[in-house]
Amino acid sequence: MSAAKVEVRDVRKTFGSVEALRGASLSIAQGEITAIVGDNGAGKSTLVKCITGLIPPDTGDILVDGSPVHFSSPKDARDHGIETVYQDLALCDQLSVWQNLYLDRELTRGFGPVQFLRRRQMRSEAHRLVSDLAVNVPHVGRPVRRLSGGQRQAVAIARGVMWARGMIVLDEPTAALGLRETAQVEGLIRRVVDAGQTVLVVSHNFEQVKRLSSQVWVMRAGAVVTGVRTADVTGEELVGLVTGAITAV
Amino acid sequence: MSGTLTRPAETAATPSGPSAAQARPASRGQALRRHLGNEDLWTRATAPVALVVLVIVFSILNPRFLSWASLTSMLADSTIPIVLALGATFAVTLAGIDLSLASTVALGSVTMGLAYDAGLPMWVCAFVALFTGLVVGAFNGAIIGWGRIPDFIVTLGTMSLVMGVGLITSQGKPVQMPDASLSFVSVHGIGGIRYNFLIAIALGVLLHVVLFHTRFGMHLLAVGDNTDASKAMALRVSRVKLAGYVICGGMGGVGAILLTSYIGSSQPATNTDYLLRAIAAVVLGGVSLFGGRATMVGPIIGAILLTFLQSGLTLLGVSAFYSPLLIGIVVIAAALLMRGRK
Numbered sequence: 021m022s023a024a025k026v027e028v029r030d031v032r033k034t035f036g037s038v039e040a041l042r043g044a045s046l047s048i049a050q051g052e053i054t055a056i057v058g059d060n061g062a063g064k065s066t067l068v069k070c071i072t073g074l075i076p077p078d079t080g081d082i083l084v085d086g087s088p089v090h091f092s093s094p095k096d097a098r099d100h101g102i103e104t105v106y107q108d109l110a111l112c113d114q115l116s117v118w119q120n121l122y123l124d125r126e127l128t129r130g131f132g133p134v135q136f137l138r139r140r141q142m143r144s145e146a147h148r149l150v151s152d153l154a155v156n157v158p159h160v161g162r163p164v165r166r167l168s169g170g171q172r173q174a175v176a177i178a179r180g181v182m183w184a185r186g187m188i189v190l191d192e193p194t195a196a197l198g199l200r201e202t203a204q205v206e207g208l209i210r211r212v213v214d215a216g217q218t219v220l221v222v223s224h225n226f227e228q229v230k231r232l233s234s235q236v237w238v239m240r241a242g243a244v245v246t247g248v249r250t251a252d253v254t255g256e257e258l259v260g261l262v263t264g265a266i267t268a269v
Numbered sequence: 270m271s272g273t274l275t276r277p278a279e280t281a282a283t284p285s286g287p288s289a290a291q292a293r294p295a296s297r298g299q300a301l302r303r304h305l306g307n308e309d310l311w312t313r314a315t316a317p318v319a320l321v322v323l324v325i326v327f328s329i330l331n332p333r334f335l336s337w338a339s340l341t342s343m344l345a346d347s348t349i350p351i352v353l354a355l356g357a358t359f360a361v362t363l364a365g366i367d368l369s370l371a372s373t374v375a376l377g378s379v380t381m382g383l384a385y386d387a388g389l390p391m392w393v394c395a396f397v398a399l400f401t402g403l404v405v406g407a408f409n410g411a412i413i414g415w416g417r418i419p420d421f422i423v424t425l426g427t428m429s430l431v432m433g434v435g436l437i438t439s440q441g442k443p444v445q446m447p448d449a450s451l452s453f454v455s456v457h458g459i460g461g462i463r464y465n466f467l468i469a470i471a472l473g474v475l476l477h478v479v480l481f482h483t484r485f486g487m488h489l490l491a492v493g494d495n496t497d498a499s500k501a502m503a504l505r506v507s508r509v510k511l512a513g514y515v516i517c518g519g520m521g522g523v524g525a526i527l528l529t530s531y532i533g534s535s536q537p538a539t540n541t542d543y544l545l546r547a548i549a550a551v552v553l554g555g556v557s558l559f560g561g562r563a564t565m566v567g568p569i570i571g572a573i574l575l576t577f578l579q580s581g582l583t584l585l586g587v588s589a590f591y592s593p594l595l596i597g598i599v600v601i602a603a604a605l606l607m608r609g610r611k
Binding site: 093110126 | 482487488490491494495497498499500501502557561562
């Protein structure tokens with residue numbers, strides 16, 4: 021395994037009386053696709069949100085490129101080059117595709133505090149980007165609510181790809197997609213890794229995990245119970261690990 | 270049409286037919302047809318079309334309706350509704366509402382009267398009224414943003430609170446302000462179009478630029494559209510809300526200045542009709558009550574429409590008692606027309 025991009029050590033998080041994470045540890049290797057699998061309520065989403073700055077952990081350490089970080093907002097994670105594609109996509113339906121792509125990172129011009137949006141430039145660059153990614157998005161000026169499920173997913177992933185400087189986290193990237201769209205998204209993820217980025221993907225789909233990832237971590241009841249190289253494990257064994265029927269490969 | 274008929278099995282299997290169809294790149298003709306069938310277009314066209322129809326109908330019923338004197342006088346009357354509608358647009362764009370807008374106007378005119386009584390120069394008095402509006406807006410925005418209480422409840426409370434403060438400080442008595450510089454904007458103008466109307470339009474242009482050509486405007490639309498997504502994108506949701514309500518309150522302050530200029534005295538009693546008309550103009554203007562979708566032109570036309578409706582009825586000799594009834598009908602009709610257009 022190559023150097024760790026992100027290392028999570030004994031992270032705990034409690035919501036009221038619910039222990040969402042009770043000591044989760046894992047590492048994500050630089051430049052490869054790492055997967056997290058687990059049943060509903062295993063703590064996958066909470067762990068992802070800790071890594072991406074949406075939820076600060078109660079205790080435990082998160083290290084990025086070897087140095088400890090304390091993210092208190094998604095902006096902190098972004099500043100470390102980590103982009104997230106959330107399960108709910110985090111898109112604003114009424115805003116156009118280009119507005120969503122540039123949200124909070126708008127291009128402006130002006131003097132001092134008086135800044136105006138470079139609408140045309142953002143629109144044309146969004147168009148070029150979307151065309152480059154060969155994702156099937158019809159028109160960057162359209163509001164996102166007019167797009168199909170696959171197109172919306174593509175917009176969210178395009179945003180991640182466009183801004184990531186090191187790592188992309190994808191929470192259930194293909195949960196709502198059909199077969200063809202899933203294949204497109206998987207192709208996109210592979211290209212992102214080929215371009216040198218690190219990818220963390222949370223998935224329910226064991227076949228997909230087998231197809232895509234190099235390393236897989238299994239979560240159960242708020243803890244990471246095991247981690248294996250994907251090549252060393254079968255889909256059936258993964259199911260067993262997730263349900264607790266087997267404890268090690 | 271025939272395209273869908275050849276594959277009935279697929280159409281039946283996918284309830285989301287229209288969106289699936291849109292996934293394919295469309296030809297120019299299809300794009301045009303879709304544009305015409307685009308509900309956005311109809312939402313935006315509602316107020317201008319209704320205004321044109323109304324002007325035609327009233328001018329047939331009474332040719333004096335379209336005389337220059339009548340027209341400019343009606344536009345001057347629409348000044349305060351326009352300014353308040355501009356402010357309300359910011360609250361509604363945030364998927365909120367500001368019920369305290371009309372009482373902010375009353376309080377602003379009261380504080381302006383106090384400043385006038387204290388012998389301060391007129392521009393300071395006007396600034397005091399504006400500042401009052403900004404403070405009320407900041408109060409609303411802070412509680413909505415950080416207190417995480419629904420805007421409806423907060424501004425309902427503020428409405429009464431602000432009304433109370435206005436009545437207590439003024440003892441319910443209006444302050445006369447016989448000042449030529451104050452009434453100047455309501456009396457004079459360019460070619461008959463009064464300065465107060467031109468001020469309202471200038472504010473509309475300014476706020477249009479703020480909403481559509483600044484980062485803040487884009488963030489405001491995003492927060493109104495989807496708060497969770499905005500948080501995930503690291504927008505400072507509470508601050509954006511605060512700023513939106515400050516603008517709304519500020520427009521209440523401007524409304525107070527224009528009202529005082531118009532009638533020449535402060536007005537401690539809240540005129541709830543202002544609130545009703547502001548919200549009505551926003552709805553008519555095609556601003557989504559679910560937030561995130563707005564125009565500045567729409568509410569301006571909506572406010573002019575409502576004023577023309579009222580003046581036209583008066584011109585036809587219809588009793589003023591009928592105007593709230595008619596405005597209510599117009600608002601509900603507009604809301605029905607835009608129902609489900611989320």
